Amino acid sequence: MSSTARAAPLSASFIALFTGIYTVLYLGYSMIPDEFLRDDVYYYGIVCPSRLLIHWLAPALEVVGVQNRILSPGVQLSIVRGCDGSGVAFLLIGAICAVRAGLRRTALGIVGALFLVYVLNQLRIVTLFFIDGWRPSWFTPLHVYFIPTLMILLGTLYFALWSAPAADSRESTAAA
Amino acid sequence: MNRPLQLSLRGLGLWCLLSIVAFLWARPIEALLTPFIEGVVDLFESDYAAQVAVVDSKDGPEIEMTCVANRPLRLPNGTLVPFLGSFRCARTDAVHALAPLVVFGVGLLAWPLASRRELVRRLLWGVPLFALVVALTTPLLLSGLANTVLRPDTFRSDAQLTALLQPFVFMEMGGLFLVPLLAACLGIRLGGPGYSSAAATLRR
Numbered sequence: 556m557s558s559t560a561r562a563a564p565l566s567a568s569f570i571a572l573f574t575g576i577y578t579v580l581y582l583g584y585s586m587i588p589d590e591f592l593r594d595d596v597y598y599y600g601i602v603c604p605s606r607l608l609i610h611w612l613a614p615a616l617e618v619v620g621v622q623n624r625i626l627s628p629g630v631q632l633s634i635v636r637g638c639d640g641s642g643v644a645f646l647l648i649g650a651i652c653a654v655r656a657g658l659r660r661t662a663l664g665i666v667g668a669l670f671l672v673y674v675l676n677q678l679r680i681v682t683l684f685f686i687d688g689w690r691p692s693w694f695t696p697l698h699v700y701f702i703p704t705l706m707i708l709l710g711t712l713y714f715a716l717w718s719a720p721a722a723d724s725r726e727s728t729a730a731a
Numbered sequence: 732m733n734r735p736l737q738l739s740l741r742g743l744g745l746w747c748l749l750s751i752v753a754f755l756w757a758r759p760i761e762a763l764l765t766p767f768i769e770g771v772v773d774l775f776e777s778d779y780a781a782q783v784a785v786v787d788s789k790d791g792p793e794i795e796m797t798c799v800a801n802r803p804l805r806l807p808n809g810t811l812v813p814f815l816g817s818f819r820c821a822r823t824d825a826v827h828a829l830a831p832l833v834v835f836g837v838g839l840l841a842w843p844l845a846s847r848r849e850l851v852r853r854l855l856w857g858v859p860l861f862a863l864v865v866a867l868t869t870p871l872l873l874s875g876l877a878n879t880v881l882r883p884d885t886f887r888s889d890a891q892l893t894a895l896l897q898p899f900v901f902m903e904m905g906g907l908f909l910v911p912l913l914a915a916c917l918g919i920r921l922g923g924p925g926y927s928s929a930a931a932t933l934r935r
Contacts, residue, residue, distance in 0.1 A: 565916050577909055642905020646912065692806065695790040699827035707834055707908050708746050712739045718897070719735050 572653035597623040597634045605680045640676030643710045664717045683708040689728040741752045743806040753829040758792045759827045761785045770871035792825040821876035828851040828869045835864045838915025853922030860914040867910045875899025
């Protein structure tokens with residue numbers, strides 16, 4: 556098992572693999588039935604943890620989770636396809652796999668990426684819940700611009716940090 | 732300060748700067764882009780001609796597309812739109828439309844530069860790539876939204892088929908960021924001597 560990356564970020568093979576892996580993941584995700592996402596993945600994976608976090612932050616607030624919705628007096632937040640951070644996760648997985656840095660490094664990179672995206676997405680959901688209830692005029696700019704672009708930026712920075720040692724080893728291999 | 736940290740700070744700084752620009756000047760920027768957006772929509776839509784304008788709403792500026800029928804069109808609710816008749820067919824947030832452009836700008840400019848000449852080359856390549864990002868994002872979104880009005884039956888199929896048939900669904904699910912990131916990668920490659928020198932710059 557080699558820790559040396561075989562494709563430099565920005566090389567033609569990296570770009571082709573990155574796009575291909577993203578597309579395959581996206582099409583695979585499209586095959587998942589809406590009902591399974593709504594009733595199982597979103598409920599147990601996003602709604603329940605978000606409800607706990609909201610309850611911890613605002614114990615007096617009555618919050619319930621129903622299928623893919625987080626409900627409280629005056630706020631109804633629905634988690635739909637794409638609100639699960641899958642787009643950012645697929646980009647990161649595609650980029651990490653496309654570097655071809657060895658199985659162990661790639662696997663660790665993917666696990667870290669999924670953890671990062673999950674945490675960021677939970678924070679996004681909880682933030683949007685409070686914004687929807689208390690600053691509704693901020694909801695649209697945060698939802699459609701600030702949070703998605705910030706998640707992409709943080710994902711890109713994670714990838715840059717993860718791939719820096721791979722670039723180093725490639726450079727030293729080339730020098731040797 | 733090490734280079735990955737510098738890269739991170741540069742990325743964050745650029746994101747803040749471009750976000751301020753996007754918020755303060757979303758309206759004039761999108762107004763400048765509307766003729767181009769109209770042209771791209773007209774390239775792949777034959778049922779109608781697009782008229783795109785930036786309008787105000789309670790949530791801020793929005794891009795509104797009016798469809799002018801190139802032939803009589805029957806809407807799913809039974810309304811008949813005569814030849815050259817028009818109806819509002821799509822609307823999207825102006826700042827949302829700028830998100831891929833900001834990602835492209837940050838990606839293109841935050842990556843380490845070996846020289847000023849490289850910056851100039853990168854910026855020059857950035858112009859056509861910027862146009863490519865615009866062409867593949869907002870027009871696809873607007874025509875996709877118009878399709879939800881004109882041909883809702885194409886959205887009733889299963890999720891994967893919808894995803895394959897409707898490029899705008901792909902774009903809204905993450906393609907919106909894939910396109911600018913790929914364009915930025917391309918701009919960095921075309922504008923510079925390659926990754927090796929950038930990686931060397933990063934480590935120095």
